[in-house]
Amino acid sequence: MLNVAIDAQMIRFGQRMGISFHRTLRIPTAEKPFPLPPGLGRFPIYKVSDYAQGLPEPWRRSGGAFIPMYQREALWIGFNAARWKPNAVLVAVGGINAVSGEPVGAPLRADPQNYLVAPPQPWLDGINSEQGVIRQFVAWPLGSGRTVEAAVSGEEKHGGIQITVFEPKPRRFPDRPPEKPPTPLDEEGVLRPMHAAPQPMGLGAGGRMTQKIYRDPYGVDTWDQGNFGQVTLYIVNSLWFRQITGSPPPPTPVDTKLYSAHGLPWFELYDEAMPGIEASETFAQIYGNNKEV
Numbered sequence: 001m002l003n004v005a006i007d008a009q010m011i012r013f014g015q016r017m018g019i020s021f022h023r024t025l026r027i028p029t030a031e032k033p034f035p036l037p038p039g040l041g042r043f044p045i046y047k048v049s050d051y052a053q054g055l056p057e058p059w060r061r062s063g064g065a066f067i068p069m070y071q072r073e074a075l076w077i078g079f080n081a082a083r084w085k086p087n088a089v090l091v092a093v094g095g096i097n098a099v100s101g102e103p104v105g106a107p108l109r110a111d112p113q114n115y116l117v118a119p120p121q122p123w124l125d126g127i128n129s130e131q132g133v134i135r136q137f138v139a140w141p142l143g144s145g146r147t148v149e150a151a152v153s154g155e156e157k158h159g160g161i162q163i164t165v166f167e168p169k170p171r172r173f174p175d176r177p178p179e180k181p182p183t184p185l186d187e188e189g190v191l192r193p194m195h196a197a198p199q200p201m202g203l204g205a206g207g208r209m210t211q212k213i214y215r216d217p218y219g220v221d222t223w224d225q226g227n228f229g230q231v232t233l234y235i236v237n238s239l240w241f242r243q244i245t246g247s248p249p250p251p252t253p254v255d256t257k258l259y260s261a262h263g264l265p266w267f268e269l270y271d272e273a274m275p276g277i278e279a280s281e282t283f284a285q286i287y288g289n290n291k292e293v
Helices: 048-054 057-062 148-153 238-245 256-261 281-290
Strands: 004-006 011-013 017-025 065-068 073-080 087-093 116-118 126-130 133-141 161-168 200-210 223-236
Touching: 004 223, 011 223, 017 087, 017 161, 048 057, 048 065, 048 238, 065 238, 126 200, 126 281, 148 200, 148 281, 200 281, 223 238
Parallel strands: 065 223
Antiparallel strands: 004 011, 011 017, 017 073, 073 133, 087 116, 087 161, 126 133, 133 200, 161 223, 200 223
16 A cells, blocks of 8 residues: 655655645636636645644544635645656545546546546646536535535535545556656646635635646556555635634735736646546536536
């Protein structure tokens, strides 16, 4: 099984894979999808075990981590993966697979594909609602009825983000990196510009954004489904963060001035050569064609 290590900036799986969580602007719901908004810094990550006394019993049993998130900001997930030996990744929000729309627990599947491969996937900004388009990850309180979990299952009992990282089978890729490393880019593999009542939270589907979820270039048989690491990342609002930690939540750069300034550039990923997978039928029925939920 892959070892999972949590630090203040990243959750690490085994020796090569790291996953980080980044602030960005909430894009408005519009008929035309937006390009990717810029990164606005990482969310700090806190271990559940360090604050167990102030957390619900299910959180203490499962362990994992939590982040403070304001509703005025959105989140994207960055994958820091080895080019020479990739990993398969399942991402779920509130127990719902962000790629396929099915409940967590299903194995990796090729048709329709229900997982990501990193690399080539550098990041994920939302749920797979249309082919080549995602709906942005935005925070809503559990019980609001606005989370992806509520829209798909009719319940809101999980919240947070569930991530499972799978190793490739032996001898599918080199066991060591090449002697001459590739030209370094940023941590997520592709440069993305950066500018400078208490209750658990879940992720809802925000505005529509242009983003492909890439097809697995290696095939589902590449991945060892018995060799994986798994973690749950919970989301708390600013009031609950203060009650849990005794400290004010870290400030966010996302404010009204930033939204009104519009001096921030939108970032486009030039990925025309990479084929994208089909949209989840579940998410397409709920969120497709710019439907409001």
